[in-house]
Amino acid sequence: MMINSVKVEEKLFQNRYVVDEGRPHISISEPLKASPALRTLVDICPAGCWSVQPDGQLSGTLDGCFECGTCRIVAKAVGQEIQWAYPRGGYGILYKFG
Amino acid sequence: MPERFDAIVVGAGPAGNAAALTLAEAGVSVLLLERGEYPGSKNVQGAIMYADQLQALIPDFRDDAPLERHIVEQRIWMLDDSAHVGTHYRSDGFNEELPNRYTIIRAQFDKWFAKKVQAAGALLICETTVTELLKDGDRVVGVRTDRAGGDIHADVVILADGVNALVAQRSGLRDELKPDNVALAVKEMHFLPEEVIQQRFNIGENEGVVIEAAGTITDGMLGTGFIYTNRESLSVGIGCLVSDFAASKTRPYDLLERFKQHPSIRPLLAGSEVKEYAAHLIPEGGYRAVPKVFGDGWLMAGDAGQFVNSLHREGSNMAMTTGRIAAETVIDLKREGKPMNGRNLSLYRKRLEDSYVMKDLRKYRDLPQVLHRNKQFVTTYPKLLAGAADTWFRVDGVDKRSKERQIVRSFLKGRSLRGLVGDALRLARAVR
Ligand SMILES: Cc1cc2nc3c(=O)[nH]c(=O)nc-3n(C[C@H](O)[C@H](O)[C@H](O)COP(=O)(O)OP(=O)(O)OC[C@H]3O[C@@H](n4cnc5c(N)ncnc54)[C@H](O)[C@@H]3O)c2cc1C
Numbered sequence: 001m002m003i004n005s006v007k008v009e010e011k012l013f014q015n016r017y018v019v020d021e022g023r024p025h026i027s028i029s030e031p032l033k034a035s036p037a038l039r040t041l042v043d044i045c046p047a048g049c050w051s052v053q054p055d056g057q058l059s060g061t062l063d064g065c066f067e068c069g070t071c072r073i074v075a076k077a078v079g080q081e082i083q084w085a086y087p088r089g090g091y092g093i094l095y096k097f098g
Numbered sequence: 099m100p101e102r103f104d105a106i107v108v109g110a111g112p113a114g115n116a117a118a119l120t121l122a123e124a125g126v127s128v129l130l131l132e133r134g135e136y137p138g139s140k141n142v143q144g145a146i147m148y149a150d151q152l153q154a155l156i157p158d159f160r161d162d163a164p165l166e167r168h169i170v171e172q173r174i175w176m177l178d179d180s181a182h183v184g185t186h187y188r189s190d191g192f193n194e195e196l197p198n199r200y201t202i203i204r205a206q207f208d209k210w211f212a213k214k215v216q217a218a219g220a221l222l223i224c225e226t227t228v229t230e231l232l233k234d235g236d237r238v239v240g241v242r243t244d245r246a247g248g249d250i251h252a253d254v255v256i257l258a259d260g261v262n263a264l265v266a267q268r269s270g271l272r273d274e275l276k277p278d279n280v281a282l283a284v285k286e287m288h289f290l291p292e293e294v295i296q297q298r299f300n301i302g303e304n305e306g307v308v309i310e311a312a313g314t315i316t317d318g319m320l321g322t323g324f325i326y327t328n329r330e331s332l333s334v335g336i337g338c339l340v341s342d343f344a345a346s347k348t349r350p351y352d353l354l355e356r357f358k359q360h361p362s363i364r365p366l367l368a369g370s371e372v373k374e375y376a377a378h379l380i381p382e383g384g385y386r387a388v389p390k391v392f393g394d395g396w397l398m399a400g401d402a403g404q405f406v407n408s409l410h411r412e413g414s415n416m417a418m419t420t421g422r423i424a425a426e427t428v429i430d431l432k433r434e435g436k437p438m439n440g441r442n443l444s445l446y447r448k449r450l451e452d453s454y455v456m457k458d459l460r461k462y463r464d465l466p467q468v469l470h471r472n473k474q475f476v477t478t479y480p481k482l483l484a485g486a487a488d489t490w491f492r493v494d495g496v497d498k499r500s501k502e503r504q505i506v507r508s509f510l511k512g513r514s515l516r517g518l519v520g521d522a523l524r525l526a527r528a529v530r
């Protein structure tokens with residue numbers, strides 16, 4: 001009973017974020033070739049932050065990030081390093097309910 | 099602000115708030131640091147709050163805590179694609195004077211809790227992310243924050259920064275989480291008028307219902323879905339192991355959407371307005387995943403130490419207990435004039451072993467592995483149970499003895515006698 005994929009952007013639209021312009025808290029220092037294992041991030045990130053560029057590189061747009069840590073853990077488990085830190089104090093997701 | 103405290107607590111969730119409150123009440127100078135705009139602004143929970151451990155900290159919490167509803171009914175559902183089989187336990191006995199379980203909304207609850215901590219004399223500073231620990235050799239002597247000139251010293255640091263435990267990781271005090279030791283949960287807040295919730299769930303003004311759901315809704319992954327009634331909203335969520343999400347490449351929001359569309363769930367949510375979508379990790383590795391939780395100048399409490407009983411959905415209570423016991427250990431050492439070294443602070447781990455926290459985690463220590471290796475508990479069984487119920491309740495001219503045989507045959511076909519007996523034993527051993 002698989003339904004069509006929902007648009008995660010529409011869900012994120014409800015949320016409040018304080019974006020730290022120009023200071024992403026997650027980054028990839030070396031360009032990361034999106035290996036099959038890393039491609040899973042495109043699907044399993046709950047905010048849909050990751051995509052694979054036409055040149056095969058993994059790329060993140062973190063505006064909707066929940067700071068959950070899933071991408072860091074999955075990347076590390078396949079021997080890849082994502083520079084992952086919490087945003088500066090006060091920035092990032094701001095739950096009204098949580 | 100002074101640059102030195104007796105104790106620094108990192109994180110104002112249930113663990114950090116409990117620790118800081120206990121310390122402040124004993125007259126220990128304590129700084130509580132929180133990265134969110136306000137305590138709770140980063141935190142996600144179902145959320146069921148168990149009164150017992152909060153009461154141990156704030157006996158009269160019911161007077162002003164932001165509580166939603168007390169639980170009078172627990173529903174446990176096994177779902178296949180079109181049906182659910184379940185047990186309900188409802189009792190007027192839960193309408194007691196001091197109820198045992200409440201639904202809460204964490205962004206409001208944590209804020210309230212931290213106000214109590216401030217009132218007790220702790221200094222709370224929000225919008226401040228701790229980036230690493232300050233060390234003198236192997237000894238932790240304070241924290242570094244992301245504020246200018248943000249180094250602060252203390253005799254002891256209590257790490258209550260939650261499941262990712264980044265501060266400890268950065269400082270080499272613990273390893274990265276493993277994908278099969280941690281679940282990813284997504285959740286939505288569905289708003290409905292209070293009266294509609296009460297009618298739909300057959301409850302009175304302050305009464306609440308918990309629905310825990312397992313089965314084919316998780317698509318073969320280990321995990322559960324839930325619906326909790328708040329005053330004028332429903333918390334609706336689903337979570338599965340990160341390793342299972344990764345292996346099946348399932349989109350968490352698709353899984354949540356599918357859960358919401360299940361014919362047993364959909365009518366409960368009809369007409370609701372969604373006001374938030376959230377995601378958070380839950381430590382699920384149990385006893386064997388608990389890291390070293392003390393050392394020279396530091397202690398670790400709550401999710402950072404993996405103190406979650408996932409079978410019983412207990413996390414916030416364990417966070418409060420471990421936070422409180424960490425603080426009590428510090429208070430006792432301080433009274434006796436003993437240094438906060440690893441040897442003395444090991445008393446914390448010993449006290450945890452004697453508490454329900456480690457006793458319960460130890461009891462279920464094999465469960466994560468057993469469930470991990472035996473996915474039939476979330477795939478085959480829900481279907482078999484729903485099929486059996488369907489056969490049994492359908493009145494169609496087939497005699498009851500034949501129906502019994504049909505059900506037994508379906509189980510033998512679905513799982514074989516050996517499989518059935520083995521599963522029963524495996525499960526019994528893992529939870530006994
Ligand atoms: C979907 C879901 C449902 C759940 N349902 C239940 C339930 O019904 N009942 C239950 O008992 N438990 C439940 N849990 C588990 C429960 O939420 C956790 O066990 C509990 O929140 C742990 O408390 P904590 O204080 O250890 O961590 P957290 O609540 O995560 O608090 C950590 C705090 O530290 C702060 N922080 C983190 N890093 C830093 C830093 N570097 N500097 C400064 N501050 C920092 C964070 O902002 C946060 O405020 C659920 C969890 C989830 C995700």
Ligand code: SF4
Binds near residue numbers: 068
């Ligand atoms: S931390 Fe979570 S939400 Fe943010 S990019 Fe990683 S997986 Fe996505």
